[in-house]
Structures are given as structure tokens and as C-alpha cells.
Amino acid sequence: MNATIKDVAKAAGVSVATVSRVLNNSATVSSTATEQVNNAIKELGYSPNFLGRNLRRCETNVILAIVPSTEQTFYSEIIRGMQNSAAEHGYDILLSTSNSNYTLEMHLLNMLFNRTADAAILLGTQLDAKALMEFNEKCFIALCCERAEGADVLTVSVDDEGGAYAAVEYLIKCGHKKIGMISTNGAAASSLDREKGYKQALSDNGIPFREEYIYKGTYDFSHGALGFDYFRGLPSPPDAIFCVSDILAASVVKKALSEGYKVGEDISVCGFDNILLSGMYTPGITTVEQPCYDIGRTVVKELIYNINNNSKTNKKIKLPYKLIERETVKKLV
Amino acid sequence: MNATIKDVAKAAGVSVATVSRVLNNSATVSSTATEQVNNAIKELGYSPNFLGRNLRRCETNVILAIVPSTEQTFYSEIIRGMQNSAAEHGYDILLSTSNSNYTLEMHLLNMLFNRTADAAILLGTQLDAKALMEFNEKCFIALCCERAEGADVLTVSVDDEGGAYAAVEYLIKCGHKKIGMISTNGAAASSLDREKGYKQALSDNGIPFREEYIYKGTYDFSHGALGFDYFRGLPSPPDAIFCVSDILAASVVKKALSEGYKVGEDISVCGFDNILLSGMYTPGITTVEQPCYDIGRTVVKELIYNINNNSKTNKKIKLPYKLIERETVKKLV
DNA sequence: GTGAAAGCGCTAACAC
DNA sequence: GTGTTAGCGCTTTCAC
Numbered sequence: 160m161n162a163t164i165k166d167v168a169k170a171a172g173v174s175v176a177t178v179s180r181v182l183n184n185s186a187t188v189s190s191t192a193t194e195q196v197n198n199a200i201k202e203l204g205y206s207p208n209f210l211g212r213n214l215r216r217c218e219t220n221v222i223l224a225i226v227p228s229t230e231q232t233f234y235s236e237i238i239r240g241m242q243n244s245a246a247e248h249g250y251d252i253l254l255s256t257s258n259s260n261y262t263l264e265m266h267l268l269n270m271l272f273n274r275t276a277d278a279a280i281l282l283g284t285q286l287d288a289k290a291l292m293e294f295n296e297k298c299f300i301a302l303c304c305e306r307a308e309g310a311d312v313l314t315v316s317v318d319d320e321g322g323a324y325a326a327v328e329y330l331i332k333c334g335h336k337k338i339g340m341i342s343t344n345g346a347a348a349s350s351l352d353r354e355k356g357y358k359q360a361l362s363d364n365g366i367p368f369r370e371e372y373i374y375k376g377t378y379d380f381s382h383g384a385l386g387f388d389y390f391r392g393l394p395s396p397p398d399a400i401f402c403v404s405d406i407l408a409a410s411v412v413k414k415a416l417s418e419g420y421k422v423g424e425d426i427s428v429c430g431f432d433n434i435l436l437s438g439m440y441t442p443g444i445t446t447v448e449q450p451c452y453d454i455g456r457t458v459v460k461e462l463i464y465n466i467n468n469n470s471k472t473n474k475k476i477k478l479p480y481k482l483i484e485r486e487t488v489k490k491l492v
Numbered sequence: 493m494n495a496t497i498k499d500v501a502k503a504a505g506v507s508v509a510t511v512s513r514v515l516n517n518s519a520t521v522s523s524t525a526t527e528q529v530n531n532a533i534k535e536l537g538y539s540p541n542f543l544g545r546n547l548r549r550c551e552t553n554v555i556l557a558i559v560p561s562t563e564q565t566f567y568s569e570i571i572r573g574m575q576n577s578a579a580e581h582g583y584d585i586l587l588s589t590s591n592s593n594y595t596l597e598m599h600l601l602n603m604l605f606n607r608t609a610d611a612a613i614l615l616g617t618q619l620d621a622k623a624l625m626e627f628n629e630k631c632f633i634a635l636c637c638e639r640a641e642g643a644d645v646l647t648v649s650v651d652d653e654g655g656a657y658a659a660v661e662y663l664i665k666c667g668h669k670k671i672g673m674i675s676t677n678g679a680a681a682s683s684l685d686r687e688k689g690y691k692q693a694l695s696d697n698g699i700p701f702r703e704e705y706i707y708k709g710t711y712d713f714s715h716g717a718l719g720f721d722y723f724r725g726l727p728s729p730p731d732a733i734f735c736v737s738d739i740l741a742a743s744v745v746k747k748a749l750s751e752g753y754k755v756g757e758d759i760s761v762c763g764f765d766n767i768l769l770s771g772m773y774t775p776g777i778t779t780v781e782q783p784c785y786d787i788g789r790t791v792v793k794e795l796i797y798n799i800n801n802n803s804k805t806n807k808k809i810k811l812p813y814k815l816i817e818r819e820t821v822k823k824l825v
Numbered sequence: 826g827t828g829a830a831a832g833c834g835c836t837a838a839c840a841c
Numbered sequence: 842g843t844g845t846t847a848g849c850g851c852t853t854t855c856a857c
Contacts, residue, residue: 161605163832163834163835164834164836164838173843173844174843174844174845175834175835175836175844175845175853176837176843176844176845177842177843177844178832178834179835179836179837180836180842180843182835182836183836185836185837186842186843186844188842188843189842189843206602206605206606206835207606207834207835208547208606208607208834208835209606209607209608209835210543210546210547210552210833210834210835211547211834211849212835212836213543213835213836213837213849214541214543214547214833214835214836214849214850214851215543215837215849216835216836216849219543221608223586226831227565228564228568228571228572229562229565229568229571229587230568230768232562232563232565234562235561235562235563238562238589239560239589239591240563242591249605251588252560252588253556253586253587253588254586254587254589255584255585255586256571256572256575256587256589258572258575269539270584271538272494272541273539273542274541274542274543274850275539275542275554279847289826291830307827352771378855379613380768380771380772390851406772409772410772412774413772413773413774416774417774421830429820434561435713436772438713439713439739439742439743439744439746439769440746440773440774441749441750441773441774443748452826452845458754461514479826492740494852496849496850497850497851497852498850505827506827507827507828507829508826508828508829508850508851508852509827509828509829509830509852509853510826510828512851512852512853513826513827513852515851516852516854518852518853519826519827520826521826521827522826522827523826525827525857540850540851541849541850541851542850542851542854543849543850543851544833544850544851544853545832545850545851545852546833547834547835547849547850547851548832548833548850548851548852548853549833549852550833562851607834
């Protein structure tokens with residue numbers, strides 16, 4: 160079987176303690192001993208068993224990132240940010256998908272209790288504030304991208320309200336007055352925050368809010384088209400639509416195109432996220448960019464701070480958005 | 493701190509052995525003892541420490557899936573397939589991204605040696621056949637989606653050659669004769685196999701292969717447009733283009749559209765993968781679907797078979813593709 | 826049906 | 842600068 164630290168010690172003619180010391184640079188070891196140990200390691204093809212090490216140290220240096228699925232391409236940059244930040248602190252990020260399934264998410268979170276991971280980052284969760292707070296008491300967790308209303312847990316996300324405000328203000332500045340919004344009817348705090356930004360921008364610009372100008376569906380692609388159909392059925396349909404995600408925006412664009420509309424001319428649409436799709440689409444979709452890489456870096460940095468200081472700062476961090484102008488918004492002025 | 497098996501034993505008034513037995517259903521325990529133990533577990537909020545268990549058992553029941561990045565949405569279904577299959581066998585799938593970086597990939601593979609995971613699945617790798625074979629001797633690994641030329645390692649992928657053949661034959665059946673291909677110039681075996689299918693379909697249908705009808709770039713979005721430009725510069729440009737990926741196909745479509753072409757009319761294009769984008773695009777992109785879910789299920793099933801039987805079957809499994817007709821291919825006949 | 830005890834591989838006092 | 846050794850939490854053999 161695999162060589163153990165004992166085998167290395169024997170081969171190097173030293174004690175296991177010395178081997179451990181060179182393995183971890185934990186104390187001064189004579190250069191001769193160091194060399195002997197390193198030779199033995201090489202010879203035996205030794206690799207330390209982390210199960211033993213982790214058991215002893217009561218830590219794994221693994222952070223579990225739980226995503227609903229990897230279908231959202233914008234997670235990709237977030238994860239890269241997480242990894243880079245983690246690597247700087249000697250941690251690894253391991254990902255797992257919950258498929259938005261409560262039982263599966265609980266199973267994954269249970270990895271914190273069974274010591275498979277030191278901490279977990281939730282990118283969207285099925286748990287309510289109460290359950291999250293309970294976890295937060297016993298474990299190190301963080302929310303990423305999606306805050307949970309009433310949950311006092313470390314959270315890093317884009318400034319959802321500000322981003323939506325900027326998008327709608329941009330639409331208004333472009334001369335649009337009849338602005339609809341496609342949102343979601345679940346409990347997603349990001350959607351709620353974006354609705355807030357939408358309303359605020361309207362009101363700050365003297366445009367009355369109309370209840371019928373807000374369509375609520377799901378995040379599913381089909382709901383963009385559905386929203387578009389709904390708006391068309393209105394006596395006075397909006398001529399610009401702000402969507403809570405780029406997927407939804409793409410759906411609106413596709414539907415409008417298929418109905419013979421010229422998007423960016425007859426109808427304007429703006430998304431949120433700036434996923435790759437938005438730049439690839441024809442016409443290019445105007446949207447609000449999330450600082451994904453920074454979000455990933457930040458959440459890991461803060462989480463590791465908490466781990467190292469055995470603290471629970473529970474900060475709520477909102478990172479800046481960026482408006483990306485492309486071709487789906489008509490400039491009337 | 494966290495309760496241990498000892499605490500449970502004490503609280504239940506039994507030995508740790510008995511607790512372990514009820515935890516693992518490993519031997520008959522009297523119903524009274526079982527009840528006492530379960531009560532103690534609940535009371536103490538006990539969760540077994542897997543580091544201890546895994547160390548003792550010399551296994552983790554974790555399979556590491558190493559992906560270049562989660563940017564490719566079609567990994568999403570593959571991972572779902574992996575997870576479902578893994579769960580059936582009591583395993584968890586943990587994901588990690590290598591960013592196509594050799595050092596990072598080696599770091600992740602090293603988790604096999606340090607016993608963080610029992611096996612690894614590589615979805616695209618930077619390692620060459622020799623390195624893969626070496627790993628395969630000492631560890632349980634599998635390749636997924638992308639075979640490695642000359643590597644005798646368990647591999648599960650779509651039938652790349654057949655899929656490409658089907659796509660090109662479809663183009664031919666639609667009346668196209670001047671068919672270009674956008675491929676990649678790296679060592680990606682899937683691209684090579686798809687080129688083979690392209691050539692075979694041509695030759696089987698009496699269409700001579702033209703060297704200048706094959707453009708090789710990278711997987712990067714920009715290379716679709718680059719390929720399109722290249723083809724346009726030819727004295728006799730192709731009127732149909734088969735792309736090695738949907739991303740590349742989308743790029744061709746976008747570029748053609750921006751140049752005033754009517755895609756599916758003036759020019760035909762067919763992709764590969766059937767990622768979500770292809771259905772969302774306008775026009776919908778005709779493509780070859782990979783059986784992602786099945787690929788994921790199959791690779792995990794075979795890998796766990798190997799683990800359980802301590803065998804290395806090294807099967808090469810090719811799963812069937814499916815042609816998805818949408819709107820980017822003109823039917824001339 | 827149950828308990829005592831060895832030991833998985835490692836780290837870190839502690840002693841020298 | 843180095844070695845001895847206890848013990849992290851668990852499973853499992855062996856006795857009873």
C-alpha cells in the first residue's frame with residue numbers, strides 16, 4: 160500500500176516527528192536530516208495522508224461552495240475569484256450542486272458537521288433565515304450573490320438595488336417613460352431589491368409606478384417570452400423592459416424578434432448579470448454587470464477571516480455594478 | 493466542542509462499539525440499546541466525524557470531478573448525471589475547476605494521493621497520455637467528454653465522429669455541397685474525431701475534401717467570427733459551416749448577421765453540444781446534442797465499479813448523439 | 826448482544 | 842535539533 164510517515168522515518172533514519180517537521184516546516188531541522196527525509200519521500204513516492212493530518216488538526220482547509228447548478232455561467236468567474244483568494248490562504252474550494260433541492264442542500268451542509276469541510280458558501284439557498292442563523296451559530300457559512308431577508312449571516316453580493324436603479328435611470332435618460340419590469344415571484348431577495356431600485360428610479364424621475372408594469376414569473380427562460388406576451392396584452396404596453404436577469408432578457412429579445420419587432424428600435428430591453436450570452440447575442444444585450452470575480456474573492460476573504468479569528472462578523476457587503484451598453488436599448492434623446 | 497462517539501456512548505450508557513454499530517447498522521444491537529443511542533445522538537446533536545471514519549476505513553466516498561471551468565453550461569447536466577449515479581452508490585461528487593492550468597490540475601489530482609478523494613473524473617485535461625496512464629496505475633481516474641489519444645484509461649464521451657458525420661450528412665441532404673468546418677488547432681481529440689466524421693461524410697457522399705475549407709482556431713468565442721471572415725476571403729467560400737462547438741457556431745451566426753447575411757438563408761451553420769444558448773439564440777442554432785446526463789451517469793457508474801472491484805477496466809464508451817434541427821440550416825432540397 | 830482495546834496516519838507537547 | 846509518545850474520532854477484531 161501507500162507509504163506512511165513511519166516508512167519515511169525508517170527509510171530516512173529519523174523519527175516521525177522529524178519527518179513531520181520537514182513536511183510542515185514547523186521547526187528547525189538540520190540540513191542533513193532534511194535532505195535524508197526529502198530523499199526518502201522521493202524514493203517512496205510518499206504523499207501525506209490528509210485524513211490523518213486533518214483529524215489531528217481538526218481542520219480540512221476545504222471550503223465548500225454550494226451552487227444550485229453550474230448552468231449559470233456567471234458563477235464561473237465567481238468561483239475563479241473564490242479559488243484565487245482561497246489559494247492565497249492555503250484553502251481549496253470544492254463545489255457541489257444542490258439542484259435547488261432542500262434535502263440535497265442539507266446533505267451538503269451536513270459536510271460541515273462531519274468535518275468534510277471547514278466552511279460553506281451558499282450561492283442561493285433553499286433555507287430560510289432561521290435555519291441559516293442556526294447554521295451560522297455552529298459553523299462558518301456565508302451567502303454569496305443572494306442575501307436572505309432577516310438572516311444575520313456574512314453576505315456578499317452586488318448592489319442589486321443600485322444596479323436596478325442605474326438600469327432604469329439609463330432607460331429614462333434614453334427617453335423611455337413606459338418602462339416595464341420582469342421579475343420573479345419567489346422570495347429571491349435580489350429580485351426584491353431590484354424591484355426597489357426600479358421603483359425608486361421611476362419615482363425619482365417623476366414617473367408614476369404602475370402595478371401592471373411589473374410581471375413576475377420564474378427565472379426560467381420561458382418566462383421572458385411570457386412576460387413579453389403579458390405586456391403586449393396591456394392597453395398601453397411599455398416600450399422598454401428591464402429584466403431581473405440576462406436569461407430573461409434574452410427570452411424577451413428572442414420573442415420580440417420572432418414577433419417581428421426590431422429590438423433596440425421598436426422595443427428596448429435591459430438585462431442584469433452580464434453573462435457571456437449577452438455579448439454573444441444578436442443584438443448584443445444591454446445589461447448590468449455583476450463584479451463576479453470580486454464577489455468571489457471577497458466572500459472567501461471574509462470567511463477565512465472569520466475562521467482564523469473564530470469570529471462571526473456577519474458583514475453584509477454590496478459590491479458595485481457596472482452598466483454595459485449594447486444594442487437593445489433605443490436612444491430617443 | 494462537538495460531541496464525539498465517546499460522549500454518545502457515555503450518555504447512552506453503552507460502549508463506543510455499540511454506538512458505532514447503530515451508526516452503521518453493522519451488527520445486531522438490542523432494540524433498547526439502539527433506542528438509548530439514538531436518543532443520546534439527538535440530545536447531543538451528534539454528527540459522526542468523517543475524518544476519523546475515513547481514516548479508519550481508508551476511503552472517503554468522495555469522487556472529485558475536475559473541470560476546466562464551469563463556464564460551459566453543458567457540464568451542468570453532466571454533473572447532475574454524475575451526482576445522481578454517485579448518490580445511488582453512497583458517493584458524493586465534489587467539483588473543482590482547473591482553469592486549464594497544469595499546475596492547478598496537478599494540485600487537484602494530488603487530492604487522490606492525500607486521500608481527500610477516492611477517485612477523480614477529468615473533463616478535459618492538460619495531462620498527456622503518459623501522465624494519465626501513470627495516474628491510472630496508482631489511482632482511480634476516468635476521462636469524461638474528452639478522450640486522450642493513446643491513454644488507456646476509462647473514458648466516456650459522445651460519439652464525436654458519428655455526431656460530426658451526422659451533422660455534415662444532414663447539411664449534404666439539405667442540398668449543401670460547399671461545406672466548411674471550424675475546428676480547433678490544439679490536441680483536443682474530440683475536434684480530431686469530429687474532423688474525421690466531417691471528412692468521412694464528405695467522401696461517402698462524393699464531395700471532395702478541400703484543405704482550405706477547414707479553419708482551425710481555439711474554442712474562444714472570437715474564433716467563430718474569425719473563421720467566418722477567413723471563409724469569406726476564399727475565392728469560393730462555403731455556403732454551410734459546421735462548427736466544433738455551439739459557442740463557435742453562435743459566433744459565426746452573430747458575425748454573419750452583423751455582415752447583413754440572413755443566417756439559414758444566405759448561409760447555413762451547424763454547431764455541436766446543444767448548449768442552452770443554441771435554443772435561446774435567434775435564429776435557433778441547429779446542432780448535435782451530447783447525451784450529457786447519460787455521460788455523467790455512465791462515467792460514475794463505471795468508475796465506482798472499478799473502485800468496488802479494485803479493477804481497471806479502462807473501457808472506452810461512446811454514447812449516441814442526436815441531431816437537433818433548428819433554424820440555421822437552409823433546406824435547398 | 827456487548828465491551829475492551831488496537832490502530833488508521835498524523836501532529837505536537839514534552840523531554841532531552 | 843531530535844525522539845518518544847499521547848491522542849485526534851472512528852471501526853472492528855476478539856473475547857465474553
